[in-house]
Amino acid sequence: MRKIQDKFEIGFRHAESMYDEIFEPIKIGKKESKNRVIFPPLSTNFGREDGHLSELFIKHYETRAKGGVGLLIVENSCVSYPEGKHGAYEPRIDSWDFYEDWRTIAKRLKKYDSLISVELTHQGWGKKGVNFLSEKKK
Ligand SMILES: Cc1cc2nc3c(=O)[nH]c(=O)nc-3n(C[C@H](O)[C@H](O)[C@H](O)COP(=O)(O)O)c2cc1C
Numbered sequence: 001m002r003k004i005q006d007k008f009e010i011g012f013r014h015a016e017s018m019y020d021e022i023f024e025p026i027k028i029g030k031k032e033s034k035n036r037v038i039f040p041p042l043s044t045n046f047g048r049e050d051g052h053l054s055e056l057f058i059k060h061y062e063t064r065a066k067g068g069v070g071l072l073i074v075e076n077s078c079v080s081y082p083e084g085k086h087g088a089y090e091p092r093i094d095s096w097d098f099y100e101d102w103r104t105i106a107k108r109l110k111k112y113d114s115l116i117s118v119e120l121t122h123q124g125w126g127k128k129g130v131n132f133l134s135e136k137k138k
Helices: 004-018 055-066 096-110 124-128
Strands: 026-028 031-033 071-078 115-121
Touching: 055 071, 055 096, 096 115
Parallel strands: 071 115
Antiparallel strands: 026 031
């Protein structure tokens, strides 16, 4: 009977060949990502209530970068305040007041050679109570 280690070894080799390219660099426009591992935007609620980035928020992304992610997409960031904000702890990127926060996170992720991008969000007409889906046709 084959040893359990051998079974794992064969499974691992198979997975390796299936996903070879995941660890190959890829060009995205003028940038190059060191691999094809992308961390999608996931709201954490780790931001501060005033829209600034907390140390926990930065650390969360830094840990992913340290783990080897090629491209990180930072969650759900408010582009127009107050009407565009829809989460109590959503980071803000709508004014120069937040420049230092974003500079800090970019610098900390760059240490690990990860690319960083930001998901820009606006909550649309929701806050004004407009629900296009429920409007009756005229
Ligand atoms: C807890 C949680 C938070 C999320 N936050 C965001 C977010 O801020 N922005 C976004 O575009 N998607 C968000 N998503 C969706 C994830 O990005 C999505 O689930 C992920 O890309 C994986 O894709 P899949 O669910 O289609 O497999 C969130 C998902 C979860 C589970």
